[in-house]
Amino acid sequence: MSSSGENESMLDNNALVAAATPVFFALIALELWVARRRRVPAYALADSLASIGCGVWTVTVEVFTKAAAVLLFAFIEQRYALLHFDAGNWLTWVMFFVLLDFLYYWAHRWSHEINFLWGVHSPHHQSEEYNLSTALRQGAFQDTVHMPIFLPLALLGCPVEVFITVLTFSKFYQFWIHTRMIAKVPLIEGILNTPSAHRAHHAVNDIYLDRNYGATLMIWDRLFGTWVDETEPCVYGVRKPFHSWNPVWAQFSWFADVWRDAGRARRPVDRLAIWWRRTGWRPADVVQSDPQAPFVLADVKHFSATRGRKWAVAAVALFVLAAILNNILLTQVSTLSLTLKIALAAGVTLTLVAMAAALQPRAKQGKQAQPVPAAISTSRRET
Numbered sequence: 001m002s003s004s005g006e007n008e009s010m011l012d013n014n015a016l017v018a019a020a021t022p023v024f025f026a027l028i029a030l031e032l033w034v035a036r037r038r039r040v041p042a043y044a045l046a047d048s049l050a051s052i053g054c055g056v057w058t059v060t061v062e063v064f065t066k067a068a069a070v071l072l073f074a075f076i077e078q079r080y081a082l083l084h085f086d087a088g089n090w091l092t093w094v095m096f097f098v099l100l101d102f103l104y105y106w107a108h109r110w111s112h113e114i115n116f117l118w119g120v121h122s123p124h125h126q127s128e129e130y131n132l133s134t135a136l137r138q139g140a141f142q143d144t145v146h147m148p149i150f151l152p153l154a155l156l157g158c159p160v161e162v163f164i165t166v167l168t169f170s171k172f173y174q175f176w177i178h179t180r181m182i183a184k185v186p187l188i189e190g191i192l193n194t195p196s197a198h199r200a201h202h203a204v205n206d207i208y209l210d211r212n213y214g215a216t217l218m219i220w221d222r223l224f225g226t227w228v229d230e231t232e233p234c235v236y237g238v239r240k241p242f243h244s245w246n247p248v249w250a251q252f253s254w255f256a257d258v259w260r261d262a263g264r265a266r267r268p269v270d271r272l273a274i275w276w277r278r279t280g281w282r283p284a285d286v287v288q289s290d291p292q293a294p295f296v297l298a299d300v301k302h303f304s305a306t307r308g309r310k311w312a313v314a315a316v317a318l319f320v321l322a323a324i325l326n327n328i329l330l331t332q333v334s335t336l337s338l339t340l341k342i343a344l345a346a347g348v349t350l351t352l353v354a355m356a357a358a359l360q361p362r363a364k365q366g367k368q369a370q371p372v373p374a375a376i377s378t379s380r381r382e383t
């Protein structure tokens with residue numbers, strides 16, 4: 001049996017994330033440099049602050065949620081596992097990496113197809129840019145909500161440290177594919193996930209919608225009929241434009257929309273069903289009382305409005321403050337009292353909201369000029 005200290009260290013991936021963070025930022029700097037040399041406007045400051053802000057808020061929230069989710073996995077594995085595998089054998093790691101990748105495909109696919117699950121995944125897709133900072137734009141509640149989908153691995157006997165590590169490496173793999181600077185990669189297109197395959201996944205063009213869900217392996221998309229090759233220029237973002245720089249609101253905005261529609265539905269069954277229906281589905285009476293214009297790619301307006309340079313400097317300062325508070329929380333997590341943890345998390349949250357306020361243009365500067373949003377992700381199979 002492991003000591004409790006060893007148990008604690010194997011129950012989180014903070015050391016892996018801490019080691020990878022400087023690499024992420026070095027690669028972002030490299031992408032920025034390559035983009036400048038090619039004279040491609042790959043980054044927008046407000047967008048990157050909002051995206052990385054989503055990542056900061058996600059790890060803040062996970063201080064409170066991840067331990068419980070992982071403990072549940074460990075409990076099921078120890079009590080109910082049908083088989084047992086040795087974490088010291090490399091075959092265990094390879095097998096569970098592939099099995100996790102398979103379950104990730106379905107978790108990801110259902111997150112696009114089901115209204116409720118789209119709420120936890122849509123933050124990752126709201127950016128209208130596509131660069132390495134988009135990779136850090138995470139849904140704060142996604143891993144927690146996805147946990148039941150991964151529990152079959154616990155039943156199969158996946159050691160919890162193997163699960164956490166392969167999940168973390170799956171996320172790390174998905175970092176480098178968020179770039180426009182790499183065209184197609186010879187030999188691996190259609191086998192492994194690539195920038196080209198994932199660009200199509202992030203695009204709102206009709207031909208790309210609900211495609212390329214793979215995390216590392218793309219064979220699942222080939223097997224289950226969701227693979228598409230990148231052939232036309234991608235337009236990035238979501239079909240119901242988010243148009244906010246707020247990384248905290250990003251995590252709730254879809255739920256707020258569905259909640260509002262559910263509240264206006266006349267039939268009680270619709271009020272419940274809307275959460276589990278296909279993403280973008282709305283009750284017939286709500287569609288009638290509040291129609292939304294159909295999505296037209298040519299009408300998409302790129303959102304880039306901010307409050308200007310002076311406010312951008314304030315936003316950068318607030319972002320740095322949020323990152324510092326977040327760093328204190330993560331590095332001191334085992335010694336801080338719950339009250340102090342909550343206070344620090346509240347500090348991160350308020351600072352990120354203030355950062356967004358410093359970036360967001362006044363209503364008359366931009367927001368009112370946006371086109372009427374359409375429902376997100378009406379499947380190609382339905383249209």
Ligand SMILES: [Zn+2]
Nearest residue numbers: 108112121125
């Ligand atoms: Zn996705």
